[in-house]
Amino acid sequence: MRSHTYLGEFELMVLLTILRLGDEAYGVPLARELAIMRGSEVSVGSVYATLDRLEIKGLIASSLGESTPERGGRAKRYFRVTEQGLRAVHATRKILSKLWKSLPSPGEELA
Amino acid sequence: MKPTGSVTLATWMLEHLTFGPHREALAGDLLEEFRRGRSASWYRREVASAIGIGVLTKFRHYGPHLIFSFAWSMLYPLWWLCIIKAPLTHTMLVLWTTTDWPLSTSLGVVGQIIPAIAFIWLGLFIYLTLRTERTHKPSALRLLASLSISLNVLLIATMGLWSHISPTGVHLSYIARENFSFHSHLIAISLPLALSLFSAISSALSPTQRRHHGTASTAG
Numbered sequence: 001m002r003s004h005t006y007l008g009e010f011e012l013m014v015l016l017t018i019l020r021l022g023d024e025a026y027g028v029p030l031a032r033e034l035a036i037m038r039g040s041e042v043s044v045g046s047v048y049a050t051l052d053r054l055e056i057k058g059l060i061a062s063s064l065g066e067s068t069p070e071r072g073g074r075a076k077r078y079f080r081v082t083e084q085g086l087r088a089v090h091a092t093r094k095i096l097s098k099l100w101k102s103l104p105s106p107g108e109e110l111a
Numbered sequence: 112m113k114p115t116g117s118v119t120l121a122t123w124m125l126e127h128l129t130f131g132p133h134r135e136a137l138a139g140d141l142l143e144e145f146r147r148g149r150s151a152s153w154y155r156r157e158v159a160s161a162i163g164i165g166v167l168t169k170f171r172h173y174g175p176h177l178i179f180s181f182a183w184s185m186l187y188p189l190w191w192l193c194i195i196k197a198p199l200t201h202t203m204l205v206l207w208t209t210t211d212w213p214l215s216t217s218l219g220v221v222g223q224i225i226p227a228i229a230f231i232w233l234g235l236f237i238y239l240t241l242r243t244e245r246t247h248k249p250s251a252l253r254l255l256a257s258l259s260i261s262l263n264v265l266l267i268a269t270m271g272l273w274s275h276i277s278p279t280g281v282h283l284s285y286i287a288r289e290n291f292s293f294h295s296h297l298i299a300i301s302l303p304l305a306l307s308l309f310s311a312i313s314s315a316l317s318p319t320q321r322r323h324h325g326t327a328s329t330a331g
Contacts, residue, residue, distance in 0.1 A: 045161030
């Protein structure tokens, strides 16, 4: 197993959105919340592709929920961040925080 | 409830042209949104996007396996040349030509299959070593299963190849005994080798191994 799991930008956003939504984290609310945060439409398919990748990496886990007639009898799949996922988010934040420190203010002369 | 007649074809495409374990959930989510008031054009756009992403993801996953398999199988003529020059091969050839049927046929088949299997398995281990940093290490059981699959694919694909070239006038026994090491046959055998190696790699590095699925609801 790899010692570090590096997260892509969208992967990090999806993980943070799952944490934000808590018990309501499934495909459509995730896509909707991401669209609000990013200010642009996010396709549900791209969210699921990322969720699939994160699940393979062991950063999230999923469980089946209820199936309703509106969904054509198909069950919802809820997602939650695993302990390993949470550690990956914190590690990424740590790295990004260090990098942000060297960000010059707008108008400041670039090195 | 909003009728779904206008998106029947899109739903069918979503169910049959997308991959992955969350296909059902995705189909349910899109249907739920559509019935809550989203337009049919939004639904079709989402389906097209899901299919496109699915194809791209598959290609990104299997593309390197496929490229390596074909590139590796192209080296088979070189491998064959090394085997032909080996002293053990010379001994085997002498034994083969001096042995009566049916043992001679068995020796001939073994003499063709063992180098091919060794070549594929060497390719698999090289690829796994190169990819260890980027993928999970397969378990011993999975590795054994992938080796077994590669052997089966090799035998089936080779039989398919032989049955394909036999009607053109080249007889199986003729290839096996005298003409097998001709370049055209070595190149033709590269296809079963590539398929066999590809199946072994795909099986060994299957992404479903570490999935964390549950069946009990955690929400709602």
